[in-house]
Amino acid sequence: MADTRTQNGEIPTLGIGVLGYAFMGKAHSNAFKTLDYIYSPPPAHPSLVAIGGSTQQQVEAAARRYGYARGVTDWRTIVEDPAIAVFDNCAPNVLHFGPTMAAIAAGKHVLCEKPLGMNIDESRQMWQTAKAAGVVHMCGFNYRFVPAIRLMCQIIQEGRLGRIYHFRARYLQDWLVDPSFRMTWRLDEGQAGTGAIGDLGTHIIDLARFLVGEPRTIGAVTTTFINERQTADGGKRPVTVDDAFAASVTFENGAIGTLEATRFASGRRNHNAIEINGEKGSLAFNMERLNELEVFLPEEESPRGAHGFRQVLVTESYHPYVGVWWPAGHIIGYEHTFVHEIHHLLDAIVNGKSITPDGADFEDGYRAAVIADAIQTSARSGQRVTIEY
Numbered sequence: 001m002a003d004t005r006t007q008n009g010e011i012p013t014l015g016i017g018v019l020g021y022a023f024m025g026k027a028h029s030n031a032f033k034t035l036d037y038i039y040s041p042p043p044a045h046p047s048l049v050a051i052g053g054s055t056q057q058q059v060e061a062a063a064r065r066y067g068y069a070r071g072v073t074d075w076r077t078i079v080e081d082p083a084i085a086v087f088d089n090c091a092p093n094v095l096h097f098g099p100t101m102a103a104i105a106a107g108k109h110v111l112c113e114k115p116l117g118m119n120i121d122e123s124r125q126m127w128q129t130a131k132a133a134g135v136v137h138m139c140g141f142n143y144r145f146v147p148a149i150r151l152m153c154q155i156i157q158e159g160r161l162g163r164i165y166h167f168r169a170r171y172l173q174d175w176l177v178d179p180s181f182r183m184t185w186r187l188d189e190g191q192a193g194t195g196a197i198g199d200l201g202t203h204i205i206d207l208a209r210f211l212v213g214e215p216r217t218i219g220a221v222t223t224t225f226i227n228e229r230q231t232a233d234g235g236k237r238p239v240t241v242d243d244a245f246a247a248s249v250t251f252e253n254g255a256i257g258t259l260e261a262t263r264f265a266s267g268r269r270n271h272n273a274i275e276i277n278g279e280k281g282s283l284a285f286n287m288e289r290l291n292e293l294e295v296f297l298p299e300e301e302s303p304r305g306a307h308g309f310r311q312v313l314v315t316e317s318y319h320p321y322v323g324v325w326w327p328a329g330h331i332i333g334y335e336h337t338f339v340h341e342i343h344h345l346l347d348a349i350v351n352g353k354s355i356t357p358d359g360a361d362f363e364d365g366y367r368a369a370v371i372a373d374a375i376q377t378s379a380r381s382g383q384r385v386t387i388e389y
Contacts, residue, residue: 020090116365139365161278167257195241
């Protein structure tokens with residue numbers, strides 16, 4: 001593995017290879033392209049060498065649109081390219097393990113979208129292999145890089161909530177409510193591993209760990225509301241993953257919590273909502289209003305008669321991540337979280353900084369996989385499960 005850190009203060013250029021050109025591939029590509037415009041100076045100049053996908057015509061079109069030198073249909077050409085220093089895996093879940101492991105073996109630094117692997121075993125191998133190889137490894141939990149969520153973390157770490165009593169998280173979407181919605185890889189266990197658990201649940205699992213601490217036990221129920229879907233050729237295929245889950249959690253620090261995720265919540269487009277209650281106050285956040293944080297800290301409020309949450313607009317230059325963007329009051333969006341994430345990754349690669357605790361590494365991805373598996377185990381058995389890493 002080449003040392004990408006510079007000794008003379010010059011900003012290095014890092015070759016980037018991305019696997020996947022759809023939703024996440026687009027989001028990550030935009031972040032790589034935006035980095036140079038926003039950070040002055042950036043930790044590195046990203047050079048977009050190659051992007052991979054399954055269909056030649058579409059991946060070549062994506063390469064032109066996103067600014068990559070070429071589009072390829074064989075991920076091995078990305079992994080084997082010596083011009084590429086960073087391998088960014090945005091492919092469907094079934095392609096997380098093999099390509100990422102090959103990239104690690106080739107000495108690439110790696111960013112892999114969540115869920116890290118299809119199961120605990122894959123996730124553990126990815127983490128342990130990356131750690132042993134000495135490459136920088138990052139799991140794509142981008143919500144850690146929302147300024148309001150980072151501010152929540154800061155308030156908690158400063159002790160301003162005191163002892164934490166409750167953590168509540170619900171991640172609600174509605175894109176599967178229509179029974180005529182066609183079959184997709186996200187509904188196939190062989191390609192996705194799980195449904196709402198891996199797609200949405202791993203995000204709130206990670207935020208629970210990030211904000212409150214390690215879960216100790218979990219009890220859960222899961223369900224599939226529509227058992228088969230139409231295919232593009234007019235046939236039907238069974239849905240083999242969960243559509244929704246609900247779980248109760250106990251934490252090692254004595255807090256209790258609930259986790260809920262579904263893609264059947266009519267009217268909820270991307271309702272990733274968190275509330276934390278402590279002995280001195282509470283915090284609440286909703287991703288659909290990502291620039292705002294609800295804060296209740298009665299000991300810090302004045303006058304005492306004004307009892308209740310106040311809404312904080314997280315756009316000041318002193319708020320986390322915000323200072324590189326716009327003047328106060330000028331909001332940012334979902335895509336900006338990936339810019340923060342990519343900056344954090346490249347800063348770790350070039351300057352030898354740690355991905356954790358602000359970002360998530362492959363160990364965090366593995367721990368999320370353990371908790372996701374515990375949700376499935378509890379749902380099958382009807383019993384609470386103790387979390388063991």
